[in-house]
Amino acid sequence: MAEAEQDSLSLTSLYANASIISHHPTEVTDLVEEIDRLRKAMTETFLHEHSLIADSVVELSRQLDLKINEYMKYVRLSRQEVR
Structure with a gap:
């Protein structure tokens, strides 16, 4: 139960940040969904x-890292535009 709540909270926080990104909302939403997937x-795979x-877990972890970095780039750029 706690894991499901944590998953929900982390996905909710990603979507909350996604809403502040106005220039590419569809791309960011797709990115959030890809991160979750x-x-x-x-x-x-770990289980x-x-x-x-x-190797399979490490490869998925690397892919996830790339997507999270891409997401954080969108968030950082959008916050700079707001200033």
Whole structure:
């Protein structure tokens, strides 16, 4: 139950930041959904592999990192535009 609440909170916070990004709202929403999809896939793969260092888990983690960095770039740029 706590994990589901945490997942909901983290996704909610991503969407909250996404709403401040006005120039590319569809791209950001798609990015948030992709981040959530990758996070779930990584979790499921870890549970199946029973290892944080399994190649498949590491690869999903790298993909997730790239998407989170891309998302943070959008957020940072949008905050600079607001100033």
